[in-house]
Amino acid sequence: MNKLIITCAISGAEVTKKDNPFVPYTIEETVREAYEAYLAGAAIIHLHVRHDDGTPTQSKTRYQAVIDQIKAKCPDVIIQPSTGGAVGMTRDERLEPTELDIEMATLDCGTLNFGGDQIFVNTENDIKYFAKIMKERNIFPELECFEKGHIDLVLRLNKKGFIHEPMHFSFVLGVNGGMTGEARDFHFLRESIPSHATFSVAGIGRYEFPLAELAISYGGHVRVGLEDNIYIEKGVLAEGNQALVKKVVELAKKYNREIATPDEARQILGIGGSHE
Ligand code: KMH
Ligand code: ZN
Numbered sequence: 001m002n003k004l005i006i007t008c009a010i011s012g013a014e015v016t017k018k019d020n021p022f023v024p025y026t027i028e029e030t031v032r033e034a035y036e037a038y039l040a041g042a043a044i045i046h047l048h049v050r051h052d053d054g055t056p057t058q059s060k061t062r063y064q065a066v067i068d069q070i071k072a073k074c075p076d077v078i079i080q081p082s083t084g085g086a087v088g089m090t091r092d093e094r095l096e097p098t099e100l101d102i103e104m105a106t107l108d109c110g111t112l113n114f115g116g117d118q119i120f121v122n123t124e125n126d127i128k129y130f131a132k133i134m135k136e137r138n139i140f141p142e143l144e145c146f147e148k149g150h151i152d153l154v155l156r157l158n159k160k161g162f163i164h165e166p167m168h169f170s171f172v173l174g175v176n177g178g179m180t181g182e183a184r185d186f187h188f189l190r191e192s193i194p195s196h197a198t199f200s201v202a203g204i205g206r207y208e209f210p211l212a213e214l215a216i217s218y219g220g221h222v223r224v225g226l227e228d229n230i231y232i233e234k235g236v237l238a239e240g241n242q243a244l245v246k247k248v249v250e251l252a253k254k255y256n257r258e259i260a261t262p263d264e265a266r267q268i269l270g271i272g273g274s275h276e
Contacts, residue, residue: 004216004221004252006043006044006245006260007043008044009224009225010226010241013048014227016054023226023230024050025053033226033242037244041248043077044080044262045070045078058082058093076262079102079103081098081100083107084108084144087121095130099137103266103271104140105140106141107163108120109144109145110150110153115177124157128162132162140271142200144170151193155193166196167197173185173204174203181207181210181211186218200215206234208229209247212248224241
């Protein structure tokens with residue numbers, strides 16, 4: 001089977017040190033978490049940055065400082081800044097990290113409730129705009145889909161020429177307001193994308209490892225990390241992102257999936273090639 005690309009979502013914008021003290025805020029903490037995840041086998045670091053007090057920010061200056069230090073420790077790792085940011089941020093704020101010299105970023109492909117009164121807004125025009133900017137800046141988008149309707153929208157926008165090949169989907173399942181991450185959901189989504197497209201799963205909370213195992217067994221790729229799940233097992237907090245990545249590496253052994261290096265991940269996804 002193809003090699004397994006592991007992405008580590010080291011911090012996110014919502015989870016806090018109160019939830020798990022290993023959630024990184026400072027530049028030093030963020031670099032440490034990224035490097036440890038890389039050492040364990042993560043080819044891609046999905047990156048959000050925070051101010052030192054934990055407040056999420058999309059400041060390109062902050063991103064640049066973090067990226068420079070991560071790259072100094074592991075130059076080959078793929079850094080994937082978030083363009084989702086945090087709920088309530090403006091389009092331009094969210095797009096700030098795309099002004100940097102980056103090769104990949106997330107592209108959120110639909111609106112959804114995000115718990116309580118929160119709505120994570122990604123209108124059709126937002127998606128077209130984000131896709132256009134990423135294309136112009138030669139940034140490979142990871143297509144974040146939180147439910148089936150988001151995939152349908154991506155496929156429509158692909159047909160109309162707003163979203164380009166090669167398409168790499170991320171099924172983010174288990175958000176309070178999005179689709180659950182049961183096996184039937186996984187199969188429904190996997191069968192809804194073109195056979196030549198690649199996909200990764202990001203299971204939120206208790207869905208993280210069951211979905212990871214399903215994706216591994218069906219040739220997909222996996223995202224784990226404190227952004228998505230703070231526990232290494234039921235009721236036991238993960239002592240950092242590295243532990244979560246190591247658990248995926250162990251699962252991969254069971255299915256004889258080797259772990260992709262960052263350069264192998266670039267090849268599998270088609271990053272850096274000429275995009276149609
Ligand atoms: N923090 C969420 C509102 C992404 O990184 O692209 C959005 C998010 C998705 O985390
Ligand atoms: Zn994110």
